[in-house]
Amino acid sequence: MKLKMWVMLLAAGGGFALQAARVVQSENTVGVLRLKTAAPRTMVPVPFVAVGSHATETESAITVDRMVQKENVAWLDSVESWKGGKYDIWSFDNGAWTVSKSGAVDAEPPPAREAPLAFGEGVWFSPNSENAGEILVMGQLPKAASLTTTIQPGEQKLLANPLPEQTFELNRIEGSARDTILVVAGETTKTYKYDETQKKWFLYSYDSESKKWGRTYSKENPILPRGGAFWYTRATGLGPLTVNWLAAAAGE
Amino acid sequence: MRKNLVALVVAALSLVAVADKVTLKFATKGPDRYADGAVVLEGEYYALVWVKDGVTFKGFNADGTLAGHDAAEARILTFRTSGRDTPGRLGPNNYQLDTSEAERLNGGTVKLFVLDTRLASKRELAGATAAGLADSVNFPRAVNGYGEATSVAFSMMGASAAASSITFAATVSQIPQGVKKPVIKSIVVKGGFAYLTVAETDPCLQYTVAAGDSPATMAQAKAAENPQNGDRARELLFVVPVDDARRFFQVNRNGLERLAK
Numbered sequence: 001m002k003l004k005m006w007v008m009l010l011a012a013g014g015g016f017a018l019q020a021a022r023v024v025q026s027e028n029t030v031g032v033l034r035l036k037t038a039a040p041r042t043m044v045p046v047p048f049v050a051v052g053s054h055a056t057e058t059e060s061a062i063t064v065d066r067m068v069q070k071e072n073v074a075w076l077d078s079v080e081s082w083k084g085g086k087y088d089i090w091s092f093d094n095g096a097w098t099v100s101k102s103g104a105v106d107a108e109p110p111p112a113r114e115a116p117l118a119f120g121e122g123v124w125f126s127p128n129s130e131n132a133g134e135i136l137v138m139g140q141l142p143k144a145a146s147l148t149t150t151i152q153p154g155e156q157k158l159l160a161n162p163l164p165e166q167t168f169e170l171n172r173i174e175g176s177a178r179d180t181i182l183v184v185a186g187e188t189t190k191t192y193k194y195d196e197t198q199k200k201w202f203l204y205s206y207d208s209e210s211k212k213w214g215r216t217y218s219k220e221n222p223i224l225p226r227g228g229a230f231w232y233t234r235a236t237g238l239g240p241l242t243v244n245w246l247a248a249a250a251g252e
Numbered sequence: 253m254r255k256n257l258v259a260l261v262v263a264a265l266s267l268v269a270v271a272d273k274v275t276l277k278f279a280t281k282g283p284d285r286y287a288d289g290a291v292v293l294e295g296e297y298y299a300l301v302w303v304k305d306g307v308t309f310k311g312f313n314a315d316g317t318l319a320g321h322d323a324a325e326a327r328i329l330t331f332r333t334s335g336r337d338t339p340g341r342l343g344p345n346n347y348q349l350d351t352s353e354a355e356r357l358n359g360g361t362v363k364l365f366v367l368d369t370r371l372a373s374k375r376e377l378a379g380a381t382a383a384g385l386a387d388s389v390n391f392p393r394a395v396n397g398y399g400e401a402t403s404v405a406f407s408m409m410g411a412s413a414a415a416s417s418i419t420f421a422a423t424v425s426q427i428p429q430g431v432k433k434p435v436i437k438s439i440v441v442k443g444g445f446a447y448l449t450v451a452e453t454d455p456c457l458q459y460t461v462a463a464g465d466s467p468a469t470m471a472q473a474k475a476a477e478n479p480q481n482g483d484r485a486r487e488l489l490f491v492v493p494v495d496d497a498r499r500f501f502q503v504n505r506n507g508l509e510r511l512a513k
Contacts (some may be wrong), residue, residue: 028435030439031499069441139439
C-alpha cells in the first residue's frame, strides 16, 4: 500500500532543468546554480552544503533558508522535503520561508533556517503560479570525502543526482536484495531490485497479463540521468548505506 | 611574466676557505619578485637555509622560523636583507662558519629563499617590509610567503676552490605553515552580484576571488587583480558579478595562481 502511495506522489513530478555545471570537490568554493522550475512540482537536487561549513568537515547539509535565493521566489512558492515518512513543507510568505502547517495530526516541520537538507537529497519546488520560473540555489561545495549521501536502515530517502553535468550508474550502489529503488522518470516511476549475486539492479515490473511481478535484466546499466531523482528504501536490519556520488562520476 | 620569473633569482654562490673558516658568498642578480610579480622591496629578507639531503623542506612559519624541522633536518644559517644600493635583489653577502661547523653540513644542500614580509597595512603606501619597520633587522617578524631557489650542491670537499655560479629558479610562493584557510561565511546574490563574506583571514596575506562556470575553469589570473588584505579583526566582503560564466567562486590567498599560470 505504501508503495502505491509513493507512485502516486511521484507521478506528480515536474520537469527538471539545470544549466550545465560540473560540481567537483574544491575547498573554499561556493556556487550559484540557476534552476528552471515548472508547475506543479520540480525536482531540485541539493548540490551544496552550508557555506562556511568546511571548518567542520563532517558537515554535509544545508538549510532551505540558506540554499534557495529568496529574491527569485514568489509568494506561496513552496519547498517539500521528505523526512520521517512525510513531507515537510515550507512556503514563502512575507519575505521568508515559513512552516507550512499540515494540520493537527502531523508534527510541524522545523523552521526553514533549522531544517537540514542533505547533500544529494532531492526536494520538490512548487511555484505558486503555473508559469515556469527560475530559482537560484547556492552554497559551498563539499569536500570530496563528503560527496556522499547516507541512508539509514528502514529509511526511505528521496535522492537527486547532485552532479548535474553527469549521469549516475545505479549499479555503483551496492545494495541488498531487500532494498528498493524507485527511479523518477517524468510522470512515471521504475522499480528496481538488487541482485546480490550479479551485483546489479534489475527492473522489477508488473505484467498485467500474467498478473505477476517479474524481473528484467538489461544489458545496459540503469542510468540515472542528469538531475534525475530516485527513492531509495533501505531495508531494516542492515547497516546504513552510503551513496558515493563522486566515485560514480569519476567512473564515467 | 615567466621571463621575469626565470630571471628572478640568479645568484652566485661560492665557498672560500680562510684558515679555519669557511666563507660562503652569495648574491642574487635580480630583479627578484614576489609571488604577485612585484619587485622585492628594499629591506626584504633572504634566508640561507641548509636542508639535509633526502629531507623535503616544509617551509617557513609565519614568524620566520622553519616549519616542522629539527636542526638535524634543516636550519636557517642566516637572514640577510636587500639594501638600498641593490634594489630588487640581494647584494654580495658573506657568511662565515668554522670548518668543523661546515663539515657538519655535509650531506645537505644550501638553498636561498626570498621571503615576502611585506606588511599588509603598509601596502597602500609606498610599501614596507617587516625589516624596514622593525627595530632589528636580524629576523623577519611576519612571513607572507617565500620563493624557493633551486638546490645548490653544498660540499665541504675542496671548499676553498669552490667558486661555482648557480642559477636559482623561482617557484610559486607558498603559504607559511600554520596560517588558517579562509572560510566563506555567507553568500548572498542581489542584482546580479554575489556578496561573499570571508573570515579567518590573516593580515600578512592578500585574498582574492576567482570565478568561473565550474570549479575547474575559474579564472585565477583575473582574481588576482582585486586583492584585499587579510584582517583577523573583521570579515572581508567581496562583491563579484554573477552570470553564466561566473557561477562558482573560490577564495584564494596571495594571488598565488597568478604566478602559477
